[in-house]
Amino acid sequence: MSKRKLFERLPLIVREEKFLAVGAVTSLVFLGFGNTIMGQLDNPLWMTLIFAWLFTAVLGSVLGVVRHADHLAVRLGEPYGTLILTLAVTAIEVISISSVMLHGANNPTLVRDTLFAVIMIILNGMVGLCLLVGGWRHLEQQYNLQGANAYLTVIIPLSVLSLILPAYTVSTTGPTLSWLQELFLAVMTAALYVVFLTIQTRRHRGYFTLDEGEDHHDSTKASRHSLAMQTFLLIIYMAPVVYLAKQLAQPIDQLIEVAHAPVALGGIIIAVLVVTPEAISAVRAARANRLQRSANIFLGSVLATIGLTIPSMMVISHLTGRKLELGLQHADLVMLPLTLVVSVVTFSSGKTNILQGAVHLVLFAAYLMLIFQG
Secondary structure (H helix, E strand, C coil): CCCHHHHHHHHHHHHHHHHHHHHHHHHHHHHHHHHHHHHHCCHHHHHHHHHHHHHHHHHHHHHHHHHHHHHHHHHHCCCCCHEEEEEEEEHHHHHHHHHCCCCCCCCCCCHHHHHHHHHHHHHHHHHHHHHHHHHHHHHHCCCCCHHHHHHHHHHHHHHHHHHHHHHHCCCCCCCCCCHHHHHHHHHHHHHHHHHHHHHHHCCCCHHHHCCCCCCCCHHHCCCCCHHHHHHHHHHHHHHHHHHHHHHHHHHHHHHHHHCCCCHHHHHHHHHHHHHHHHHHHHHHHHHCHHHHHHHHHHHHHHHHHHHHHHHHHHHHHHHHHCCCCCCCCCHHHHHHHHHHHHHHCCCCCCEHHHHHHHHHHHHHHHHHHHHHCC
């Protein structure tokens, strides 16, 4: 893009990217006055205000990252489109978890709580809402059964090996894995995800479309920015996420302490930040009777979360000396298998309706209830 064209388009860019200023200003404020601001978190009203401010700034930046990653995906096509979207969302999740995990006292269950929260929010909350909204508007909706089976074929063993098996191993004390077991899990998880990605983007792309002409990304989302400008904006939006996620860790810890809330609440907050942009896209697609697009979003999100976050966090935990407890306990050991079984039943016929959506939402409500009354 020439300097003249860039100058002419500058007002449009400013209008479209106005929230970038919110992230930049927030980052500068906390960079200059962070110690003073955080020093008053003992005041509940001030703590709530700071938490809401940071949460909004990070969420807006995350939405910007995902939006520009989606534009790049449309422009570059497959397999690069899927890789960009997946890596952008996973990077945000790893950054957020790392920031909270490395802040203050060691929280060995944070990774587990976040992964479990992402699975519950997506496979129960997001799936239930999509099927209910889509079924209410269109009675029945269709998707490619082979694609859904491919997703679940990988999601189920990875979920069990990552979150259930550590609770039953005897080589270490507690719901943890030995060094060799962690190495096996990290390598196996990453390798299986790469195999799946090969299937999705090269060998069997037709499994993930409803008909021959359907693409993974909505062409109407193509941006008017150049490729270089699109990449630059994605990186610029990522910068506030990296910095502000670390700042958000302090009010999260304070909120849990003051409210005497379960420690798992920290994982839920991170999960909401990561999942919200994709949830909006999935529900919109289901409402427009494009359930295949929704299925690719919510099943792909769960798979990417497990397949990429687990190896990344294991590497970070060893580099920083932070302990990881991955094994679920108590009621969670029932909720995860139940969710996986219901998901298999839901995606076993190629069609969905409102009943299936209602069942998933009931499971999501049960998950929320058990957080506070487990």
